[in-house]
Amino acid sequence: MTLLQRYAPLLFVLLWSTGFIGARLGLPHAEPLTFLLLRYAVVIVLLAAVAAAMRAPWPKTARAWLHIGVSGVLVHAIYLGGVFVAISRGLPAGVSSVVVGIQPLLTAAVAGWLLGESVTRKQWLGLALGFLGVVLVVQAKFGTEFGWSALLPAVLALLGITSGTIYQKRFCPHFDLRTGAVAQFLPTLLLTAIAASMTESFAVSWTGEFIFALAWLILVLSLGAISLLNLLIRRGGAVNVASLFYLVPPTTALMAWWLFNETLTGLALLGMALAVGGVYLARK
Numbered sequence: 017m018t019l020l021q022r023y024a025p026l027l028f029v030l031l032w033s034t035g036f037i038g039a040r041l042g043l044p045h046a047e048p049l050t051f052l053l054l055r056y057a058v059v060i061v062l063l064a065a066v067a068a069a070m071r072a073p074w075p076k077t078a079r080a081w082l083h084i085g086v087s088g089v090l091v092h093a094i095y096l097g098g099v100f101v102a103i104s105r106g107l108p109a110g111v112s113s114v115v116v117g118i119q120p121l122l123t124a125a126v127a128g129w130l131l132g133e134s135v136t137r138k139q140w141l142g143l144a145l146g147f148l149g150v151v152l153v154v155q156a157k158f159g160t161e162f163g164w165s166a167l168l169p170a171v172l173a174l175l176g177i178t179s180g181t182i183y184q185k186r187f188c189p190h191f192d193l194r195t196g197a198v199a200q201f202l203p204t205l206l207l208t209a210i211a212a213s214m215t216e217s218f219a220v221s222w223t224g225e226f227i228f229a230l231a232w233l234i235l236v237l238s239l240g241a242i243s244l245l246n247l248l249i250r251r252g253g254a255v256n257v258a259s260l261f262y263l264v265p266p267t268t269a270l271m272a273w274w275l276f277n278e279t280l281t282g283l284a285l286l287g288m289a290l291a292v293g294g295v296y297l298a299r300k
Contacts, residue, residue: 024244024251025260025299031241033267035233036113037275039103042229045221048100049212054220054230056092056205059238060198067194074195081199083188088200090180091245093207098173107166108154113265115170117150120298122178123258131186133253142297143255145290146262152287153265178258184246185254193243201238259298262291 042051067074075081102112120143127133191199212218220226248257266288272278 024247028241028244028248029260029263029267031236031244032261033264033271035237035241036264036268037271038229038233038237039100042226042233043100043104045223045226045229047212047216047219048104049097049208050216050218050220051230052096052100053205053208053212053218055233055238056201056208058230058234060201060205062234062239063194063198063201067192067198070194072192072194075191075199080188080191083183084191084196084199085203087180087184087188088197088202088204089207090176090183092200092204092242094176095173095180097208097211098169098171098176102166102168102170102173105166105169106163107170111154111167112170112173113154113268114151115167116174116177117147117262117265118174119178119261120255120258121147122174123182124255126178126182127254131182131254133255135255139255139298142294142299143259144294146259146294146298149287149289149291149294150262150265152283152290153269155283155287177261181249181257182254184249185257189250191246193246196246197238197242200242256299259295262295262298266291 046054066072075084099112099116124135124139124143127135188196245257248260266284269278269280269284269288273280
């Protein structure tokens with residue numbers, strides 16, 4: 017096992033957690049789908065250039081393109097689009113974390129049926145403890161009022177990331193990370209552009225903060241974290257991969273405490289411990 021393979025789960029959690037920070041910095045300066053549209057367009061150009069320079073192999077059949085594209089739409093267009101729209105409509109990041117935090121439990125519920133993966137009692141205990149930990153971490157942010165227009169996109173994001181990881185594990189677990197990512201982002205770009213044209217004005221305020229947030233989400237999230245997620249789906253079970261998402265809200269809370277001086281309560285610290293313990297039990 018290489019050093020990258022050994023520490024890929026930890027690195028993925030750290031990089032993925034910064035996505036909420038990038039969204040917080042960038043969304044005040046652009047509409048959510050417009051923000052994502054710019055991100056996808058630049059990622060496609062960069063990855064296509066890298067793939068061409070390195071002569072990376074492209075998917076060989078139309079079926080392979082289809083499966084990779086569907087997984088990309090679910091994981092990127094629906095999940096990221098749902099989260100960004102929910103936050104832009106006033107859903108607190110903590111509530112969004114709890115909604116999306118149901119993903120490992122939902123994945124475990126259908127993994128046996130769709131993927132033939134067995135989920136042990138110890139894993140179920142770990143998943144339950146992890147979810148309880150996520151709730152405790154973000155419980156202080158539950159007081160903000162929000163409507164269904166903000167909550168429904170988060171629920172859609174939950175369904176997108178859950179079905180996307182399961183779909184990719186079943187139909188296209190192995191593909192070149194460079195060209196495969198292009199195949200994922202192309203239909204994502206098209207679908208996001210259609211949705212943005214119907215709901216947004218494409219207005220962007222090109223401030224230094226926005227440019228930094230966009231660059232961070234492109235380089236760290238779309239190129240780094242997404243590549244690690246594809247690698248983890250290829251190597252591990254769906255429940256193993258999904259359980260890592262329990263560590264994202266605690267890690268994000270620590271980053272927000274460090275960067276924005278957000279408070280950390282005793283319950284939040286207890287929740288972090290439970291989330292870590294839950295992921296330890298849930299991962300085979």
